[in-house]
Amino acid sequence: MRTLTAEAQEQVSKVPREKKLLEESLRQSIRLGKLREKAFNNLITVERQLKKSEARFKSIAMATREGIIIIDSESRIQFWNPAAEKILGYTSADVADQNIHELLVPERLRSIANQHFNRFVVQYGKDFESWTKHLLTG
Known part of the structure; x- marks a missing residue:
């Protein structure tokens, strides 16, 4: 049976690996957040362009x-x-x-x-x- 000290040492040795995993997870979350923000901004840009295009079409269609x-x-x-x-x-x-x-x-x-x-x-x-037609x- 392992002693308390051996178990504590094992737990302590896991901390750097867990810290590294947490840091990588945080970096990935930040990257995902940036990607989501970029996608959202692109969506807003496309929506604005679509509205401009629709307004242009409508003004031409109404005037012709x-x-x-x-x-x-x-x-x-x-x-x-x-x-x-x-x-x-x-x-x-x-x-x-x-x-x-x-x-x-x-x-x-x-x-x-x-x-x-x-x-x-x-x-x-x-x-x-x-x-x-x-x-x-x-």
Whole structure:
């Protein structure tokens, strides 16, 4: 059986190793904290850039004489500018979140329009965030 002194010496000999482990753990925590802070600052920067980009897009879309309609992958209207209102006769409030095919495509052609749109989304949806169709005015 070991004596109390031998046990105490063993415990004392562990202190430098434990201190070293604690110091390394603290250094890693500090590094992680710095990485988190950097990631958070990057996120804030990206969010600001996105807001600027959205504001720029909106100002252009609201000022242009071209009708701009943005729909999601389920054919629901997400954006409808004043020119689209003028061209098509519906306000953006009237069409928000409506299915564009139900709104603009004659009933007898909706099924075909939906099939083609769904095929487009399946085939190209992963490659394109959005796509453009121009409505030309005479």
